[in-house]
Amino acid sequence: MSSILENLIVFxxxxxxxxxTQMQLLAEYCDKNLRSCKATFEPTDKPIGRLVRAxxxxxxxxxxxxxxxxxxxxREDHLYNPVYGLVNDLEEGKLVICDRYLYSSLAYxxxxxxxxxxxxxxxxxxxxxxxxxxxxxxxxIRRIALRGDEAELFDRAEFLESVRNNYETLFSDLPKDVKFYRLDGLKSIEEIALEIQGILF
Known part of the structure; x- marks a missing residue:
């Protein structure tokens, strides 16, 4: 992770x-303000990502x-695929807004x-x-239960506690060029979205 991808925003x-939710709201804000962007997520909806989701x-x-x-x-395919890779969008000057990235892999x-x-x-x-x-x-855990879907592989409190600890370890040793922001997830959706917009624009 020696280099930084300019214009890549990760949640x-x-x-x-x-x-x-915040990835989608930021993309909508960019669209309304005529800022070229691409909203995406990992695992992707491409063949390898679909296998991960299964x-x-x-x-x-x-x-x-x-x-x-x-x-x-x-992730390799997501970034560098010659047809739909994100690097192409970044090189064109688009903001790429990604729901999860390599930190999810490391934490989970x-x-x-x-x-x-x-x-x-x-x-x-x-x-x-x-x-x-x-x-x-x-x-x-409360929000996951409200979705009404069957619990996924990692949707267990003790597992998520371990994930949280891993995130904290990762965030204590980020490259100095990464602009890192911790947002209070108990605030309203609108408050969090406004905070993000205030940081970026």
Missing amino acids: EGLDGAGTT ILKKQVVTTPLALAMLYAAD QGVECPLEKVEQLNQFPAPNYLFFIDTPVTEC
């Missing part, structure tokens, strides 16, 4: 923290290390795999802006 947080939904079973490798492969896969191994798999450039929506585990 991180526990499942249920609100990252997807594993998260417990439709496919694999090992923790194989899942970590698939996440990294999906680092619970069941050696963190050093996950880091080796994820030698990707860091984002220009990193927003961590800091939401307590108990609140995240």
Whole structure:
């Protein structure tokens, strides 16, 4: 992670923290203000990302290390695919707003795999802006339950506590060029969105 991807904005947080909502709201704000942007997410909706999602939904079973490798492969394709890779959008001057990035892999896969191994798999450039929506585990679990969907692979309180600890370790050692912001996930959706807009624009 030696280099920085200019104009890449990443949202991180526990499942249920609100990252997807804020990614969507920021993209809508950019569209209204005629700022060229691309909203995206990981795992992606491309073939490798769809396999990852099937594993998260417990439709496919694999090992923790194989899942970590698939996440990294999906990210490589997401960034550098010659047809739809994000690097193309960034080079065109678009803001790329991504719901989850390599920090999710390190925080989540680092619970069941050696963190050093996950880091080796994820030698990707860091984002220009990193927003961590800091939401307590108990609140995240409550929100996940409200969705009414079947719980995914990692939607357990004790697992998310470990993920949270991994995030804190990662954020204590970010490259100096990463603009890192911690947002209070218990604030209203609108308050968080306004805070993000105030930082970026």
